[in-house]
Amino acid sequence: MCDATGIVQFLSAVGELARGLSSPTVSPAWSRELLEACSPPEPTFPHHEYDPVPLPRPPPPQGEMVTRTFTFTAADVAALKEKRRLPPHLHDTATTFDRPPELNGQRLDEARPQEQYPMEPEMA
Numbered sequence: 001m002c003d004a005t006g007i008v009q010f011l012s013a014v015g016e017l018a019r020g021l022s023s024p025t026v027s028p029a030w031s032r033e034l035l036e037a038c039s040p041p042e043p044t045f046p047h048h049e050y051d052p053v054p055l056p057r058p059p060p061p062q063g064e065m066v067t068r069t070f071t072f073t074a075a076d077v078a079a080l081k082e083k084r085r086l087p088p089h090l091h092d093t094a095t096t097f098d099r100p101p102e103l104n105g106q107r108l109d110e111a112r113p114q115e116q117y118p119m120e121p122e123m124a
Helices: 004-018 074-082
Strands: none
16 A cells, blocks of 8 residues: 555656666665564564463253243233232233243243143143
8 A cells, every 4th residue: 555655656666677777766665674573473462363262162961852832822911910920110011022020040831830821732
């Protein structure tokens, strides 16, 4: 990358070398010794690419995994509102997309007891 003055100097030097001069009449402005690496290397900023790699996550637990889908109906949400499981400010605004905070980290079958909410779909 260079500015207009630099490109003119560069093209003039190329032309002079093409005409047979042993070196350009205007010497380069940079100091090549500044581009040489130190021996031994002396980094002046942290190199995070050499940081230790974090350990991978542990494998999932062994055994059969069970997947179930639970659907909260409008009646379920109303029942949760009645039992004051929702914060007071959500009583009038909670939808079926909202989730009561105490269900986070709690098994769903504990939050919805079997006798009130059967887990198996009813056969018609």
